[in-house]
Each structure stands twice: as C-alpha cells, then as structure tokens.
Amino acid sequence: MSNVSTATPDSAGAIVSDPVKSQGYWRGVGKRVMRDKVTLVCGAILLVMLFLILFAPWIAPYDPLQGSMARRLKPVGWQGYLLGTDELGRDMLTRLMYGGRFSWFVGITPVVCAFTIGGTLGVLAGFVGGKINMLIMRATDVFYAFPSVLLAVAISGALGPGIFNAILSMTLVFIPPLIRVSESVTTSVRNLDYVESARATGANSFTIVRVHVLPNVLGPIFVYATTLVGVSMILASGLSFLGLGVKPPTPEWGMMLNTLRTAIYSQPLLATLPGICIFVTSLCFNLLSDGLRNAMDVRN
Amino acid sequence: MLQLPTMPDRGGPAQPLLIVQNLVKHFPLKGGLFGQGGKVQAVDGIDFEIRKGETLGIVGESGCGKSTASRLIMSLIEPTDGEIIFDGEKVGTAALPLKEYRRQVQMVFQDSYASLNPRLSIEESIAFGPMVHGLGRSRAIPRAHDLLTAVGLAPAQFAHRYPHELSGGQRQRVNIARALALRPRMLILDEPVSALDKSVEAQVLNMLLDLKAQFELTYLFISHDLNVVQHVADRVLVMYLGRVAEIGPVDSIFAAPQHPYTQALLASRPSMDPDRRRTEPPITGDPPNPVNPPSGCRFRTRCSLAEDICASATPPLGTTGPMHQAACHIVAPGSGHSMASREAA
Numbered sequence A: 001m002s003n004v005s006t007a008t009p010d011s012a013g014a015i016v017s018d019p020v021k022s023q024g025y026w027r028g029v030g031k032r033v034m035r036d037k038v039t040l041v042c043g044a045i046l047l048v049m050l051f052l053i054l055f056a057p058w059i060a061p062y063d064p065l066q067g068s069m070a071r072r073l074k075p076v077g078w079q080g081y082l083l084g085t086d087e088l089g090r091d092m093l094t095r096l097m098y099g100g101r102f103s104w105f106v107g108i109t110p111v112v113c114a115f116t117i118g119g120t121l122g123v124l125a126g127f128v129g130g131k132i133n134m135l136i137m138r139a140t141d142v143f144y145a146f147p148s149v150l151l152a153v154a155i156s157g158a159l160g161p162g163i164f165n166a167i168l169s170m171t172l173v174f175i176p177p178l179i180r181v182s183e184s185v186t187t188s189v190r191n192l193d194y195v196e197s198a199r200a201t202g203a204n205s206f207t208i209v210r211v212h213v214l215p216n217v218l219g220p221i222f223v224y225a226t227t228l229v230g231v232s233m234i235l236a237s238g239l240s241f242l243g244l245g246v247k248p249p250t251p252e253w254g255m256m257l258n259t260l261r262t263a264i265y266s267q268p269l270l271a272t273l274p275g276i277c278i279f280v281t282s283l284c285f286n287l288l289s290d291g292l293r294n295a296m297d298v299r300n
Numbered sequence B: 001m002l003q004l005p006t007m008p009d010r011g012g013p014a015q016p017l018l019i020v021q022n023l024v025k026h027f028p029l030k031g032g033l034f035g036q037g038g039k040v041q042a043v044d045g046i047d048f049e050i051r052k053g054e055t056l057g058i059v060g061e062s063g064c065g066k067s068t069a070s071r072l073i074m075s076l077i078e079p080t081d082g083e084i085i086f087d088g089e090k091v092g093t094a095a096l097p098l099k100e101y102r103r104q105v106q107m108v109f110q111d112s113y114a115s116l117n118p119r120l121s122i123e124e125s126i127a128f129g130p131m132v133h134g135l136g137r138s139r140a141i142p143r144a145h146d147l148l149t150a151v152g153l154a155p156a157q158f159a160h161r162y163p164h165e166l167s168g169g170q171r172q173r174v175n176i177a178r179a180l181a182l183r184p185r186m187l188i189l190d191e192p193v194s195a196l197d198k199s200v201e202a203q204v205l206n207m208l209l210d211l212k213a214q215f216e217l218t219y220l221f222i223s224h225d226l227n228v229v230q231h232v233a234d235r236v237l238v239m240y241l242g243r244v245a246e247i248g249p250v251d252s253i254f255a256a257p258q259h260p261y262t263q264a265l266l267a268s269r270p271s272m273d274p275d276r277r278r279t280e281p282p283i284t285g286d287p288p289n290p291v292n293p294p295s296g297c298r299f300r301t302r303c304s305l306a307e308d309i310c311a312s313a314t315p316p317l318g319t320t321g322p323m324h325q326a327a328c329h330i331v332a333p334g335s336g337h338s339m340a341s342r343e344a345a
C-alpha cells in the first residue's frame, strides 16, 4: 500500500513503534472533513449561530418583547438598531437571536426523536427481515401516501396549536422516511459477508447488531437525518406561520416572517430577514450533511 | 492456547467428518402476489462425505450452487430438505448444538473485502470469534497476534490496521486467520483465491496447505479453477446445476473423467502441452436457468451425447471405479442409452 514507502529510521525498534501509521475510521473521516472548505464554512456558520442563539439572554442588545410605537419598522442600521425594528418597534437582531432558539429547537427536536424511533424500527426491520419487516414497512407505506407538509399540518391542526404539538406532529412526519432509509441501509449490510461470518462464529443477534451492524449503519442514517433538519426548520416555520406553532409574542423565525409580511413593500429587506435566517440555516445543514457523507465514504 | 482447545475426535478415523445427505435448497422467487412465482432450485439433492484430514474440492460453473451448498453446510441458511452430520452427530441436536458445531467448522468467503468489517481493526476482527466463545479480550488479542504470525503477517505491522489499508492477498490471509481463531476442525473455503493475482494466489494456496498440516484440518475447497483444485484436492466433486455430476479421487477424475460434463470441462481447460490441445469442442452456451431446469439429466441441453432416455429419466449417481461415481446414463449398465453396456448391474 501507499504507506509502505515511508521507511522509518528507527526500524530497528519496529516491535514497539508501529512503522506503518494506521488510522482509525473516524480519524480518516475527520481528516477528509478538514480538507473540505465548503463543509468547514457551513460548520463554522452553524457554530456562530448556535453561539448567538444560546447566549441570547446575555448578549442580545435589547429586550425581545419590549416595543415602542415611536420606532416601528425602522430600516436596517437605524440608530443603534443594527437590523432595524419590527412592526411593534422591537429590535430585530434581538428577536432573531431569541427566535432562533425556538426555530432550532423545533427544527432539531423532531429529527432527533424520529431518528431514535425510526432508526430503531428500521434497523429492526432490516436485520430481522421476514414478517416483522413486512409489518413495519407496510405501515410506513401508509404514511407515504400523504405529502409531508399536508400530514404535518393535518396532525398539528387536529392536535391544536402549541409548540409541543408541533414537535409531535413533525416527529410523526419524519419517522417513515427514517424507517425507510435505516431499513435499506441495514438490509444491505446484513447481507454482507462479514455479518455472515460473524453469524458463523455462533454470535447471537444482539452482539452482531452491536458490533457489526450499528457501527456501519448509524453513520449513513445520521447523515440522512441531518438533511431533515433543514426541512424540519422550514416546516416548523410554516406551522408557526399558519398559527399552529408558537404563539405571539414569542419570537420564532416562521412566526416573524408571518407578522412582518405586511411590511414587505415598505421594508423588503427587513421583512425577509427571518426568511434569510431559515434559508441559511437549512442550507448549511444540508451542505454539512453532504460533506459528511463524502467524508464517510472510505473509497475517497 | 489452553482456553478454547480443539474439539476432540469423537467417531474415530473411520467416521467421515462430514456427511451431507440429500441437501436441497430452493429459493422462492419474489414477485408473485400469491406466491406462485416459482423457485430457484439452487441446490437440488446432493449427497457426499468428507473424510477426516482430506481436502474435497468442489468445481462447477458460476451459478451451479457451490456457494449455496457451502452456506447450507455452514448453517447460515435453512435447507429446504436434507441433513448434515458432523463426526457422527446430526447438527442442531442436543448432542451437537449449532453453536458448538460452528466452533468446529469455519468458512472463508470469496470477497476478501466484504468479509471484513470496515470499522474493526484486524486484531479485533480476528479476536471477535474467540470473545464470542467466552475468551476475555486480554487473551483473545494475543491469540489474534499468534494467528497473524501463522498466516505470515507481522502483528506489529498489521494488527492495528483496518481492512482498507491492506492488499487483497493480505486481507484474505486475515480472513483465514479469523477462520482459524476458533480452532476449527474443518474449513470451508469458498473460492478463497479466485479474486487474487496469480502470484499471490500461489502463495496463499501453499500457505493453506501448510496450515492444514499444522492445525490438522479438513478442507472443503470450492473453486471454478480446475488447476487450483488439482493442486490442492484429494478428491473432487463436480457440480452441475445444483446436482452432483461426478465425484472421485483427483487423479482418476483428471485422468479418466466419466461424465460428459467433466470431460468437457477438462477439455476446455487451456493445456500447457501443445500436443494435448483440445480436440473436442468445449461446452457451448450458457447453463440453463435453475428456475426451470431440464427434465431428466440436467446436462442434456448441452451434452453432445444426449439421447431420448436422458430427457425422460434422471441418471442416478453410479459407481464407475474405486471410490469413483458419476451420474450419467452412459456409465449406468442397462440404462437404455446406446453407449451403455446392455446388462443391468
């Protein structure tokens, strides 16, 4: 292999010092991510955002709920209001920072829940196969009959508005695609020779799943889940926009987009700021997951 | 190696190590809504024995059921019918539970890359089996290092590497070490060298022969390469479309093949000797579909000697010489084939 040529001067003590540097799988992945500029930039943007929204109570310049009729809809950069003010005279920067907390929370929580539930069911279906696979996959197909936005709106509408119900409905929407992806990844791994040879040693199913299946399927499933974070944020904003998510005056990006829409002609930049936040976040999540997918491919 | 010793010989030297009786595997075809889709007759009633310490080679074209047979013997798939008897005990009974059987028979797969978990280092892959059987990690890892040495890979250099950091030949050595880790009595080698370069192939084959002597193993060696089989096997089983065509000692199979399929296989082999270049035409056409195999003798669609009797009756596996059997009407006296001797046996 390529490394063999790197002869070490201390080859006399080769018993202790490994002359051929071997790298673990995840170290290789880390190295490839470090070489990928786009992924690094996206990761950095997301980290900065995370910092801003996490520490909003300490670093935000104003109170997110305190408005003033005297300074409604002021443009970006107006007198100490870096991003202007909204239709009730509240500081936009502050509200975007606070709003991000809800948007991120409502965007990520359903994906994490669906990853856990859908991933478990999918790996189970893929590994066990047979009747259990049939049962889980046919049930999944039923959910596929409806478009995801419609399904989320319908479930949310039936449960009533509120942040918990929004998370619940979106979790339900994301479970079927996660089952599908985990099932297909697991099925392909299950039929590989190394799983067969592990069975040939007499290992039980639990050990085989833990040692041979999970380490090889979790990565791809996780990457797929990150692509859903972007979708989830947009969906969460959509629910808020329709009045099915958080209630005013709580700031949330989708909600802010809704309340600012009347200002789209007078202050177009201001009115699109929450939309830009949603767009940038979901784009970064998608590019990040693309980068991870590439980095996790051993053939690169 | 005090822990996990080799299992004792139970039946004595006369008892065949493995007896396969009427092994059948039909895969149902997917697609039919009501399950009327037919079935792939991958293995359709094979019988044979493997004696202690010998190497039985299995040859046959791609798709004739060699891998299916080895997976059946390894109990990785459920047989449709048939029995496997190991050292006198039926596999899966109280006398020989599956887990104990699996310690005694191990397998090396054709694809050296797909048969190693990419997330485990070489030493972890080899130590996995012994750890499953209760050996602690502190004992299993040194044992993995011993086995690496036995297959010619320096532990200091290879133990911590990952499969994608090895060459094909090195990976196959690791697979062999992994198969040996449970101290089995028998190895099933499913085309272990067919993905390797010729020079590496020879090295690995010779190493397999050394290991066989060192660990007192019995081999079931699957290959489609007649030269390889001639080099390693004591006896040869020729498979055609899920059935046994011919079985016998390697010398008599290669010197005096009885079944027209074996004759054609040997004739189609490129000869080193220009005087012995083939005169008979090699086998032509593709093998028939195992979903819908020909009636009677399965080889009849490609056999230049086929007659009516070949379509109407399945030729039994009949004795043609010392330890040599073939399934063809020509060698069955009184079968009705014009080339068969008249009187019934």
Ligand SMILES: Nc1ncnc2c1ncn2[C@@H]1O[C@H](COP(=O)(O)OP(=O)(O)OP(=O)(O)O)[C@@H](O)[C@H]1O
Binding pocket: B027, B040, B041, B042, B060, B061, B062, B063, B064, B065, B066, B067, B068, B069, B224, B290
């Ligand atoms: N899981 C399966 N489901 C359905 N059909 C199968 C399955 N496994 C094998 N078969 C079919 O059974 C037949 C025998 O396959 P098998 O892999 O045993 O052949 P082989 O002799 O090992 O061939 P090769 O030399 O190419 O490895 C083939 O027709 C194959 O398509």
Ligand code: SF4
Binding pocket: B259, B260, B261, B297, B298, B299, B300, B301, B303, B304, B305, B306, B307, B310, B315, B327, B328, B329, B330
């Ligand atoms: S039984 Fe008939 S078809 Fe089959 S090999 Fe013999 S001669 Fe050929």
Ligand SMILES: [Mg+2]
Binding pocket: B066, B067, B068, B190
């Ligand atoms: Mg095969």
